[in-house]
Amino acid sequence: GAGVSQSPSNKVTEKGKDVELRCDPISGHTALYWYRQSLGQGLEFLIYFQGNSAPDKSGLPSDRFSAERTGGSVSTLTIQRTQQEDSAVYLCASSRQGADYGYTFGSGTRLTVV
Amino acid sequence: AQKITQTQPGMFVQEKEAVTLDCTYDTSDPSYGLFWYKQPSSGEMIFLIYQGSYDQQNATEGRYSLNFQKARKSANLVISASQLGDSAMYFCAMREYDYKLSFGAGTTVTVRA
Numbered sequence: 001g002a003g004v005s006q007s008p009s010n011k012v013t014e015k016g017k018d019v020e021l022r023c024d025p026i027s028g029h030t031a032l033y034w035y036r037q038s039l040g041q042g043l044e045f046l047i048y049f050q051g052n053s054a055p056d057k058s059g060l061p062s063d064r065f066s067a068e069r070t071g072g073s074v075s076t077l078t079i080q081r082t083q084q085e086d087s088a089v090y091l092c093a094s095s096r097q098g099a100d101y102g103y104t105f106g107s108g109t110r111l112t113v114v
Numbered sequence: 115a116q117k118i119t120q121t122q123p124g125m126f127v128q129e130k131e132a133v134t135l136d137c138t139y140d141t142s143d144p145s146y147g148l149f150w151y152k153q154p155s156s157g158e159m160i161f162l163i164y165q166g167s168y169d170q171q172n173a174t175e176g177r178y179s180l181n182f183q184k185a186r187k188s189a190n191l192v193i194s195a196s197q198l199g200d201s202a203m204y205f206c207a208m209r210e211y212d213y214k215l216s217f218g219a220g221t222t223v224t225v226r227a
Contacts, residue, residue, distance in 0.1 A: 031213060042205060043217040056214060089157065095213070103149070103215060105159035 002026075004106035006092050012112045013082055021077040021109045025094030029104075032075050033093045034067060037108070043091065049075060051097065082113045117141065118206050118218035126224050127196045134181070135191040135221045137206030143167075147209040148189040150180065153220070154202040162204075165189060193223075201225045 005024040013019050025032050034046040045059035049069045060066070064083075069075040079086055089108040119138045127133040139148065150162040165173045165180045173180040181190040193200055206218040 033215065035217075042219040043207075043215075045214060045216065048212075048214050050213065056212065091159065093159075093215070097213070103161065108157055 004092055004094050004104050006090075006106035006109050008109060009107065010110045010112075012114060015084060015113055016081055018078065018080045019082055019111065021079075021090050021111070023075045023077070023092030023094075023106060025073065025075070025092070026104055027073075028096065029094035030072065030097045031095045032069060033095075033103075034075070034077050035091045035093070036088045037091060038088045046077070046090075079111075082111075084113045087111055087113045116218075117210075117216040118208055120206055120218035120221050122221045123219070124222040124224070126226060127193075127200075129198060129225055129227050130195055132192060132194045133196055133223060135193070135204050135206075135223070137189045137191065137218060139187050139189060139206075139208050141187075141208065141210055143210045145211065148180070148182070149207040149209070149215070150178070150189075150191045151205045151207060151217075152200075152202045153205065159205075163191065196223075196225045198225050198227060 007022045030051045032049045035043040037043050047067045048056040064080045067077045089110050091108045093103050093105045095103045117140050146167045148165045152160040152162050163173050163175045163178045163180050165182045172182050177194045179192045201224050203220045203222050205220045207215045209215050
């Protein structure tokens with residue numbers, strides 16, 4: 001696609017439920033990143049996929065968070081047993097390997113846990 | 115330790131004047147990249163400007179310029195001739211050897227007419 005596509009754009013869920021957030025990167029981009037942005041705050045790194053390498057999961061805040069990337073393309077971020085502190089905007093970005101000019105962000109998924 | 119530090123949570127600037135947003139960084143990598151992004155209230159992240167660690171010249175993109183002082187590990191963004199549409203949150207970010215972007219806390223800029 002022309003840009004990074006994220007779905008859903010908004011998600012309201014009840015505390016304790018599981019949610020899945022989807023990211024469809026730009027075709028040909030081998031790197032994919034997930035970030036979390038709480039209201040009025042900076043971007044917190046969550047996880048990074050680069051080609052076929054093992055993902056860098058160092059930013060995942062707890063074992064309730066997981067992500068996968070199928071076929072080197074679409075990625076799904078799963079949050080199990082959601083808590084109110086998980087409420088945030090989840091941003092996905094993709095880039096070509098080694099391309100400093102290529103980081104493109106999606107519009108994000110706004111997650112609200114009630 | 116914080117990799118990117120932005121010490122100005124908010125700034126006001128008069129329309130048509132210049133504004134400088136501070137950014138300092140911390141890395142031991144000899145090769146790295148520095149970025150500035152703009153995030154308007156709509157939430158999208160808009161790439162503004164990039165500076166590579168080996169670039170000899172300061173980067174410029176239209177009204178945006180990056181004041182790169184390598185020895186001081188600073189990469190300040192200068193926006194010249196501010197416009198009302200420049201009101202937004204601005205983030206400094208750094209790419210290290212693993213191509214992961216680390217972001218600062220951001221600076222909110224409000225342009226006054």
